[in-house]
Amino acid sequence: MAAAGEAILSRPLALALVPATVHLVLGPLLPSAWAPAGLAALLLAALALSRGRAPLLRYTVCACLLPPLYTALRRALSLSPGPGISWPLLLLAHAASALAVTALELLPRAVPATASRTPTPLQPTITSRLLALSRPDLLPLAGAFTFLALAVIGGMFVPYYTGKVIDILGSQYDQRIFLFAIFCMCATSMGSSIAAGLRGGLFTFTMSRLNRRIRSQLFSSLVQQEIAFFDATKTGDITSRLSTDTALMSRSVALNVNVLLRSLVNTVGIVSFMFSLSWKLTLLIFIESPLTILIQKMYNLYHMRLVLQVQDSIARSNQLAGEIVSSIKTVRSFAAEDLESELFEKKLQETHQLKNKRDLVTAVYLLCHRLAQLLMQVVMLYCGQLLVNDGQMTSGNLIAFILYQMDFGDYVRTLIHMYSEMTHSVGAAEKVFEYLDREPRVHTDGTLVPESLQGHLEFKDVTFSYPAKPDVQVLQDVSFEVRAGEVTALVGPSGGGKTTCVSLLQRFYEPQSGRILLDGRPIQEYDHKYYHSKVALVGQEPTLFALSVRDNIRYGLDHCPQADVAAAAHSASARDFIERMDHGFDTDVGEAGGQISAGQKQQIAIARALVRQPRILVLDEATSSLDAHTELSIQRALAREPAAAALVIAHRLTTVQRADRIVVLEGGRVVERGTHSQLMELGGCYSRLVLGQFTNGEQGAAAGEKGSGHGERQ
Known part of the structure; x- marks a missing residue:
C-alpha cells in the first residue's frame, strides 16, 4: 500500500490537476450553502496533495479561490448575487488562472544579488551586427515592413466585416448597408493580399542579397586563414558554416523577423477585436494558449532531438557514399562492391527509422493540436450560444469571434515556433561571426616589392x-x-x-x-x-x-x-x-x-x-x-x-x-x-x-x- 502511494505521488502532474478537475466538474452541482465549504475542502486537498509543486499548485489555488472571491466581492459591493457557481464562471476562473500562471512562468526570473551572474553581451552584439549587415538593404526592408503592416491591418478587418454581413442578412435587410459591407470586405481582402505579396517578394529579395553578402565575406575570411586552421578544422564544419549557417543567418532578418512581427501584430490585433466583440469569450479563449504552449514545447523537445539525429544520420550516409565514390578504384580492385552496398543500405535504413520516429511525433502533435482546437470550438460555441440567447452579442459577432479564434491559436503557435527559429539563427550567426572575426596567425600584410631579386x-x-x-x-x-x-x-x-x-x-x-x-x-x-x-x-x-x-x-x-x-x-x-x-x-x-x-x-x-x-x-x-x-x-x-x-x-x-x-x-x-x-x-x-x-x-x-x-x- 505504501509502495502504491509512493507510485501515485511520483506523478505530480496528474496529482496536482485532480483537485482542479474535480472542482471544475462538481462545483456547479454543490448546493449554494455548501459551495464555500466544498471549495475550501478542494483547496485543502490541493495543498496537501501538491506538496509545493509549482506552478500547478498556483494554478489550482487560483482556480479554486476565484469563484468564491468573485461572489464575495459582488455581495460586498451590494450587487446582485448573479447566477452563483456555474460552469461558465468556473471556465472563466480556470482560464484566468491558467493565463496568469503561464505569464508568470514565461517571465524571466530575477537572479539573486548573491548569485554569480555571467554577463551575456553576445546576443545583442550579434543582433546589431546582423542589422548592420542588412544596412545596404534598408530601402527594400522599409518597404517590406510597410507592406507587412498594411497586410496585417487589412487581414484583421476581413472577419469583422464578414460578421457585419451576416448581421445584415439576419436582421432587417438594407441593401445600401449590405453593399457597403461587401465592398469593405472585398477591399480589405484584396488590399491585404496585394500587400502580402509585395511584402513576401521584398523580404525574399533582401534575404537572397544578405545570404550572398554573408557567404562572400565568410569565404574571403576563410581563405585568408593560415594552413594550421584548416588542419585543425574539419572540412564538413567549414562547408556547414558556408551553406547551412549562412542561410539561417540570412533568414533571421528577412524571414524570421517577418513572420515574428506579422504573427505578433496579428495576435495583438485579433485579441483587440475579440475583446471588443465579447470580453467574456476573450477570457475563455486563454485556456487554449497554455494548452497550445504546452503541446508545442513538448513537440519541440522531441522533434528537434529527432531532427538532429536525422541530420547526423544523413551526414553519415553522405560521408560513406562520398568515400566509396572517391575510392571506387580500390573498391573495385578488392571486389568489395556488394560489401559497400550493404553498408550504405544499413545507413539508409537507420535514416529511414529515424524519419519514421520523427513523422510519428509530428502526427501525434498534429492530432493533439486538432483535438485541442476542436475542444475549444465546442466550448466556444456553447458559451457563445448562451451569450446570444441572453442578448449580450449578435449571431454575426459570434461568427466573427469564432473566425478570429480559429486564427488565434495558429498565431500563438507560430510565435513560439519563430522564437525557437530566432534562437537557432542567433546560434548559427555566432558560429559564422566566430570565423569572420578570427585573425589569421600567419599574416600576409607584407609590403616589400623590390625591383630585382637575386634568389638567395x-x-x-x-x-x-x-x-x-x-x-x-x-x-x-x-x-x-x-x-x-x-x-x-x-x-x-x-x-x-x-x-x-x-x-x-x-x-x-x-x-x-x-x-x-x-x-x-x-x-x-x-x-x-x-x-x-x-x-x-x-x-x-x-x-x-x-x-x-x-x-x-x-x-x-x-x-x-x-x-x-x-x-x-x-x-x-x-x-x-x-x-x-x-x-x-x-x-x-x-x-x-x-x-x-x-x-x-x-x-x-x-x-x-x-x-x-x-x-x-x-x-x-x-x-x-x-x-x-x-x-x-x-x-x-x-x-x-x-x-x-x-x-x-x-x-x-x-x-x-x-x-x-x-x-x-x-x-x-x-x-x-x-x-x-x-x-x-x-x-x-x-x-x-x-x-x-x-x-x-x-x-x-x-x-x-x-x-x-x-x-x-x-
Whole structure:
C-alpha cells in the first residue's frame, strides 16, 4: 500500500490537476450553502496533495479561490448575487488562472544579488551586427515592413466585416448597408493580399542579397586563414558554416523577423477585436494558449532531438557514399562492391527509422493540436450560444469571434515556433561571426616589392612544432642556404623534416624561433603576391582544378599571354601531349585533374610554376611520376635558367647527385651537408640511404661513385 502511494505521488502532474478537475466538474452541482465549504475542502486537498509543486499548485489555488472571491466581492459591493457557481464562471476562473500562471512562468526570473551572474553581451552584439549587415538593404526592408503592416491591418478587418454581413442578412435587410459591407470586405481582402505579396517578394529579395553578402565575406575570411586552421578544422564544419549557417543567418532578418512581427501584430490585433466583440469569450479563449504552449514545447523537445539525429544520420550516409565514390578504384580492385552496398543500405535504413520516429511525433502533435482546437470550438460555441440567447452579442459577432479564434491559436503557435527559429539563427550567426572575426596567425600584410631579386635563401636556426602537436619539435635549429643559380637538394629518411621546410618556405606556418631570409630580408616583409610569384612550388601530388589546361597553367596570374603559357609547357615537356588532346590548351582536365595521368599532372604543375619565371623553384618529389627521359628533358630546361635557384626534395639519385649542394635532415636536424661524392666518403646517413637503394637494385652504379673533396659532419 505504501509502495502504491509512493507510485501515485511520483506523478505530480496528474496529482496536482485532480483537485482542479474535480472542482471544475462538481462545483456547479454543490448546493449554494455548501459551495464555500466544498471549495475550501478542494483547496485543502490541493495543498496537501501538491506538496509545493509549482506552478500547478498556483494554478489550482487560483482556480479554486476565484469563484468564491468573485461572489464575495459582488455581495460586498451590494450587487446582485448573479447566477452563483456555474460552469461558465468556473471556465472563466480556470482560464484566468491558467493565463496568469503561464505569464508568470514565461517571465524571466530575477537572479539573486548573491548569485554569480555571467554577463551575456553576445546576443545583442550579434543582433546589431546582423542589422548592420542588412544596412545596404534598408530601402527594400522599409518597404517590406510597410507592406507587412498594411497586410496585417487589412487581414484583421476581413472577419469583422464578414460578421457585419451576416448581421445584415439576419436582421432587417438594407441593401445600401449590405453593399457597403461587401465592398469593405472585398477591399480589405484584396488590399491585404496585394500587400502580402509585395511584402513576401521584398523580404525574399533582401534575404537572397544578405545570404550572398554573408557567404562572400565568410569565404574571403576563410581563405585568408593560415594552413594550421584548416588542419585543425574539419572540412564538413567549414562547408556547414558556408551553406547551412549562412542561410539561417540570412533568414533571421528577412524571414524570421517577418513572420515574428506579422504573427505578433496579428495576435495583438485579433485579441483587440475579440475583446471588443465579447470580453467574456476573450477570457475563455486563454485556456487554449497554455494548452497550445504546452503541446508545442513538448513537440519541440522531441522533434528537434529527432531532427538532429536525422541530420547526423544523413551526414553519415553522405560521408560513406562520398568515400566509396572517391575510392571506387580500390573498391573495385578488392571486389568489395556488394560489401559497400550493404553498408550504405544499413545507413539508409537507420535514416529511414529515424524519419519514421520523427513523422510519428509530428502526427501525434498534429492530432493533439486538432483535438485541442476542436475542444475549444465546442466550448466556444456553447458559451457563445448562451451569450446570444441572453442578448449580450449578435449571431454575426459570434461568427466573427469564432473566425478570429480559429486564427488565434495558429498565431500563438507560430510565435513560439519563430522564437525557437530566432534562437537557432542567433546560434548559427555566432558560429559564422566566430570565423569572420578570427585573425589569421600567419599574416600576409607584407609590403616589400623590390625591383630585382637575386634568389638567395637562408634558413637560420629555425625551430618549429606543428600547432596540433606543440610538444613535438619537427625542426630543431635548422640552418642551410640556397644560393642563386645553384641546385640545393634536401634528403633524409621519412619524417626528417624535409616537407616541413618547404611548408615554412611557402609561409603555410610560422617557425617558433629562427628566421627565414630571402636576399637578407625576412620573408614576412615581402608582399604576399610578389613573394609567391618569385617562389614557386611543385609538389609530389599537385592539385589541378576543374579548368582548362591553359587556366591551370596561368592560375593566379592576372595577365598571362598565350605565348608564355606555351613556352612554360614546352619547358615542362608538356606541350606535345597537350596539343594531342581534343581541344589542346582548352581541354578540361576534370575534377582534381582526373582526366589526365599522374605524370601529366606533374608536368602541368611544373609549367604552372615556370610560367611565373620564379627566382626560387621548389620541387618536392615533383618528377616522381615521370619516366627517365621526360625527367631528363625537364632538368635540361631548368639548367637553361642559370639565374634561378632550385630547392629539390627527391629520392632519385639521378636528381640528387647532380645537385650543387646536398643537405641531409634526420630527426629534424641537419646532420650532413656537401656534394654527392663528399657525403659518400663520409659514410653517414646519406651514404646509408644510397646503399639502401643499391641493395634494392636502384641506382647501383651511381651509389658506387666516389670523388675527391671532403664533406662536413654536423
